[in-house]
Amino acid sequence: QVRLVESGGGSVQAGGSLRLSCAASTVSLGNNCRAWFRQAPGNEREWVARIYSSDLTTYYADSVKGRFTISQDNANNMVYLQMNSLQPEDTAMYYCAARRGGCFGASRRTNFDFWGQGTQVTVSS
Numbered sequence: 001q002v003r004l005v006e007s008g009g010g011s012v013q014a015g016g017s018l019r020l021s022c023a024a025s026t027v028s029l030g031n032n033c034r035a036w037f038r039q040a041p042g043n044e045r046e047w048v049a050r051i052y053s054s055d056l057t058t059y060y061a062d063s064v065k066g067r068f069t070i071s072q073d074n075a076n077n078m079v080y081l082q083m084n085s086l087q088p089e090d091t092a093m094y095y096c097a098a099r100r101g102g103c104f105g106a107s108r109r110t111n112f113d114f115w116g117q118g119t120q121v122t123v124s125s
Contacts, residue, residue, distance in 0.1 A: 002098055003114075005025070010122070013125075014125050017085075018086065020121075022078065031054045033051070035050035035106065036049050039093050039118075051079065067085045094120075095117075098112060
């Protein structure tokens with residue numbers, strides 16, 4: 001079983017930045033896809049970004065492209081989400097997710113097998 005733990009959430013004003021971290025408990029997931037999702041109250045959980053461990057290919061939702069950057073430290077099983085130019089509509093609980101295997105087309109909640117408990121991001125105007 002893979003345990004994921006997020007950290008780094010908080011409250012910022014619009015235009016500010018936050019960096020989220022996701023630690024994986026297992027020694028090795030093998031080639032894997034790590035992702036960030038977010039869920040605002042009353043909304044569906046939506047995919048934000050993902051990264052493939054093998055070649056570090058990244059994918060982003062249109063709503064965050066150019067503002068958010070996902071990165072990975074394979075040696076320490078860490079994944080990060082650098083969030084810049086935050087806006088009130090970015091307010092949500094952010095979740096780290098993982099799956100063994102590739103990342104191609106993996107943008108649905110059901111594509112991922114392992115989930116963290118979430119970290120809250122609140123952006124005020």
